[in-house]
Amino acid sequence: MTCDLAEFLRARLREPLPGRAAQSRFEPELSFGRHYAPPPPDARHAAVMLLLYPQGARWLLPCTLRPETLSSHAGQVSLPGGLIEPGESSQDAALRELQEELGIDSARVDVLGQLSPLYLFVSNFSVVPWVGVLDHAPDFVPNPGEVEEVLEVPVEFLLDESNRGRHTHTHRDLSFSAPHFLWQGHRIWGATSMILSELVALVEEVPV
Numbered sequence: 001m002t003c004d005l006a007e008f009l010r011a012r013l014r015e016p017l018p019g020r021a022a023q024s025r026f027e028p029e030l031s032f033g034r035h036y037a038p039p040p041p042d043a044r045h046a047a048v049m050l051l052l053y054p055q056g057a058r059w060l061l062p063c064t065l066r067p068e069t070l071s072s073h074a075g076q077v078s079l080p081g082g083l084i085e086p087g088e089s090s091q092d093a094a095l096r097e098l099q100e101e102l103g104i105d106s107a108r109v110d111v112l113g114q115l116s117p118l119y120l121f122v123s124n125f126s127v128v129p130w131v132g133v134l135d136h137a138p139d140f141v142p143n144p145g146e147v148e149e150v151l152e153v154p155v156e157f158l159l160d161e162s163n164r165g166r167h168t169h170t171h172r173d174l175s176f177s178a179p180h181f182l183w184q185g186h187r188i189w190g191a192t193s194m195i196l197s198e199l200v201a202l203v204e205e206v207p208v
Helices: 005-012 020-026 090-102 155-159 190-203
Strands: 044-055 058-065 081-083 110-114 118-120 125-133 149-154 164-171 174-183 186-189
Touching: 005 044, 005 110, 005 125, 005 190, 020 174, 020 190, 044 090, 044 190, 058 090, 058 155, 081 090, 090 110, 090 125, 118 190, 125 190, 149 155, 149 174, 149 186, 155 174, 155 190, 164 186, 174 190, 186 190
Parallel strands: 044 125
Antiparallel strands: 044 058, 044 081, 058 149, 110 125, 118 125, 164 174, 174 186
8 A cells, every 4th residue: 555544544534435335245135225224213322443553564453252142243243332321422432432342542542533324223223433543553451241352353354355255144033145254264244344344445445
């Protein structure tokens, strides 16, 4: 890349975003566009953080494997984040959850901007994704109640189409096909892959 990724994204996130055009590349079958609908009045509002940091010549970001004991999205790969508390902005919530889940000092995170929101109709969450950057690789201190494993995913891995696939997922009595990224045996799919897909679309615009 001929420019600094963080500074490119800082500027790019101020412009109109690809939104659905990028997110839909990883939309599961039978979603029927519901991820892009206005959230209902009873939707729970949440925020997540896509944290970029350098490691040598590469950029990485952490995803988290959720414990099987959690009530929602158990056993799935997610981004650090959670519910927005009363009186809290979505950015503040994303930073707070990053610190609570992974032990990262939120004061050291340089927030670059916001990606397109997404409605998770299965769990009734309206999610705002934020992009932040650290100038060094963090020392993770994962919260065992929320994080079973930290997955440090290289951005270049997400760009490589050979690391993408599809699988059949069964929920209750319904089976459907879903696209995914496959990282070290873990399928990154659903809302997480849809959010990452928009980040990928922006990185693909970086001049070479």
